Amino acid sequence: MADGFPVAFLFFAGAALLCILPKGNARALLLLAIPVIAGYIIWLLPEGNLWSTSIFELNLELMRVDRLSRIFALVFALAAFLGNLYAWHMRDMVQQVGTLLYAGSAIGAVFAGDLVTLFLYWEGTAIASVFLIWARRTEGAYHTGMRYLIVQIGSGVLLLAGTVLLWRETGSLVFESMTLGSLATWLIFIAFGIKCAFPLLHNWLQDAYPAATITGTVILSAFTTKLAVYALARGFAGTELLIYIGAVMALFPIFYAVIENDLRRVLVYSLNNQLGFMVVGIGVGTELALNGTVTHAFVHILYKALLLMSIGAVMFRTGTAKCSELGGLYKTMPLTMIFCVVGAASISAFPLFSGFVSKSLILSASVDEGYYIVWAMLLFASAGALLYSGIKIPYFAFFAQDSGLRPKEAPWNMLLAMGIAAFLSIAIGVYPAPLYAMLPYELDYVLYTTPHVVTQLQLLFFSALAFTVLQRTGIYPQGLRSINLDTDWTYRRLLPKIISAVGKPAARLWDAIVQFSLRRINNIISGLYRTHGPEGPIAKAWPTGSMVLWIAILLAATLLVSFIDLM
Amino acid sequence: MNDKKIVDDAENLPWLGRKLLWLDKKKNVDRIVYGLYFACAILFAADFMYKKYVLVAVESIPGFYGLYGFFMAIVLVLCAKVMRVFLMRPEDYYAPNDVESEDYPEDQLERLDNNG
């Protein structure tokens, strides 16, 4: 029993402990210690259902450990460690507690063996993470956080509804592989899809993540979406629909990323595009493809965090992450620049960097299964990835035209966190065998072959060439202070417009109804007060006579019903 | 954005930054670009050097990956430019106090200027 104690509770206990520790380094140290301990425990966990409990005759499996859940939990612990190291300087208790609860919920969800536990942690991630957005403490962040929370809770509600329906259909709550078909499975599928930012359900991601605090965005980027990837891999592996969803998902965000001005939002669009690769892998569903998805999730968490950390460091020193305001920082923030380039090389899948290790698996798997169109789309997305994040991010932040900003290098803790992430990204790229060994399935794959390397380099260098040509001819879109409309337009603009168009007459009617009902309700309340209030006849407790009268009435009634019933 | 070119005092820069100062010269940047052209040429040539295992028919086109990458990149950027016409809006489009238009709270930053 003690072996399988839910790791998530360690984080929750840590969050409680944090509140009583003195402010300062003690708390920061605790924030580092907990992911390390958790990682160590997860590493040593045996496989199996280790910890179950029951509430109201529902059997809950809190610790289902297998190779799939273990690797996700491990990388979550690693991400929590890096994020907390990056945030060592931060003294905001709201974010610290939020981070622990968030990471704990994500790890708990990964180990959830049944849908009810999954739902609880699913909502836990939603509620804990919104504080990382609200912690920015501006009006805009508040509203964005609200929108984020509504979407996330909505996803949880769908999951719950699906769970209940599934339970009534099958009588089982076990979270295992499902087939789309019934309403229940569709609801669960959509719940996962929202968190995974499927096309048209994606916009909460681009809306919310760039609104979080500098450290908060790094934390956010690791958990929610990858939890959804895990859930899809567990529940819907091999669902063909996912291949097409994933392909579209890998493509459309890159167009936005090219024209987006806010570099953190560029990175979030790229996050969405990378999720597309993972979703394709899940949809293909072969062992190779699932291994590819898991590897990609693993390395993606690292290099995405690395990129967001480097841009976060720039923001920490300059107050902005916008293309239009930045440029020329390489001289004063050279280390940050180098780490950023490592992250960019990883996401672009340069050979010897971590992205290459995983994208190759997914591309190979899709060709193996004969999805050529999808393969071509993914190839396009890979070329695009170089263009909008591999080059755009470092180029516009650190080079391009001189912004005149001369910020100091990032603080040591940020550099250290970026350094570790950069080191891991390269290490995995150079020597992927240990990571491959942890994958859910046996992997027999030779990564570094001449055709592989040459074709990948061709793709990347010619895309870079295209960028150079476009940049030198001035065609490449420059950073402009602007935003771009996305699906959020429908609910931030269209919907309010419709509402106000329909609403004006409706509002007048509504007002009348409300006025009328308020008057009614007031009457009812004052009526209740007259009768039930302290002076009212029903609440009067003094007259002995009335009590006796009631006794007589009740006795008569009781006798009456007894007699009549028998006649 | 600044009309006047800032001349950096090498003394104030970190060691690594001083080493990177040569990027300031346009001539050196051009050198890098030429290097890129050269690398592309080599890679294109490399396509003839090894035996291909063609899984998809298009792969047999010489330099397929390079050409695909180049043209798709151009298509991507041109499409995106067209999208801008339709989709670009000012930062305070949705609300006067959107996260885009408002400043990042100063108390959560640590601005340090290297130029003193």
Add this chain to the structure above:
Amino acid sequence: MFSGPLTFAGLGPHFPILQVVIPLIAAPLAVFIGVTSIAFLLAFAASIASLIISYSLLMQVIDGSIISYHIGGWAPPWGIEYRVDAANAFVLLIISAISTVVLPYAKTSIEREIRASAHTLFYACYLLCFTGLLGMVITGDAFNVFVFLEISSLSTYVLVALGAERDKRALTAAFNYLIMGTIGATFFVIGLGLLYMMTGTLNMADLGERLPALSDNRTVQTAFGFIVVGMGLKLAIYPLHLWLPNAYTYAPSAVTAFLAATATKAAIYVLMRFMFSVFAPDFTAATGALNLIILPFAVIAMFAASIIAVFQADLKKTLAYSSIAQIGYMLLGIGYFSHSGITATMIHLFNHAVTKAALFMAVGAIIYQTGTSFIPKLAGLGKQMPWTSAAIVASGLSLIGIPGTAGFISKWVLINGAFEKGWWWMAMLIVASSLIAVIYVWQVVETLYLKKPVGDVVVKEAPLSLLIPTWILVFASIYFGLDTELTLSSARAAADALLGAAPLAAGAGS
């Protein structure tokens, strides 16, 4: 018959009688000795002994067995029999556990509410009341129930009247209660007399065997009516609740806490015992009293009493009316006339006892420090009495039935019972009435935490001797919301015991 570490060698078989006799003997001793502190120790010791006894009794009968104890060796039906099964052992445990927690609280609490010379009298009356409640629950003899009912009632009148030190209205309240209680007891004894007339026996088990043959008999039906109304008055079934609000409000705080948690619970137990063991379940169902009397008035109580509670200005009165509403839930469980309904009643008996005692004790702590429970005067106390206020909030949540508290378990079981019968509308009524509880609890929370204090009187936190017992019950009301092992299994066993082996005919009540 009984073994275990708690055994006082040889006393084990006599536990049923000791349960009643120990506090009964302690009561006059407390008066004779006449020293307050010794009287307290005596009462406390008697209470602890009762708790141990009732716990070991429950452990013996939870498997469904029955202990039958013949007083003086006279075999029933001629002699008086004490008969312990899971149902009354569970209620005995509630009563003695609450008493054991309330007594140390009472010691401090009465210092400021009752004059010192009356303290030994207080303990004596308290012990008598305690004896009476235990006795009416444990006995297997119908007339004996009446005797113990009178013992507990008479001592309760005195206990309520002791509140006159703080508020003279306590005397009127006690007088009203006396009249009402006496009428109730008289009705009860009239019912018993009619039964005796028809069967010639007063032993409950014996009655249970003889009455089915007489189920068409008008006299028996009349007896049923008298007994239900008489006991209904003691347990404050809705229109017969009129004695309760004032008695609870003006009695000393410790007395209120004890009575609210135990007195009505014992009466509910007796009512169920008569309805399901003495009169056969089929008979009870056939009279229509469940559907036409108990159920409607239970629902009315849930709403009307809750609404009255919302409008009260005195916190103790709010809680008193809330008690009447909660009794509505218990009667609702009886009205279901199903195993799960009885289970719900039994578990709510326990959970509500714990919750309401905690609330009344917290209010008592406020009275101890401020001298008032008038809600507007409690403004801003959240800062000045943080622990007391937190206790009110925590047990208030349990009163509403928030998940994670004992109150939630009760409502969950109750709603499940409604669904079992297909009464989804009843489930909605339960939820709707709980929302009214949200209103009156929120009013208190708002006053305590969100309003500015009136005047600049500095109020200190209550002493630990008040806080610790209160918080024991607060923790209990949370603990039993999370770990339902003891309460649910006991309540199920109790329902088994009450309904006997005979399963209910399907749909008999509907």
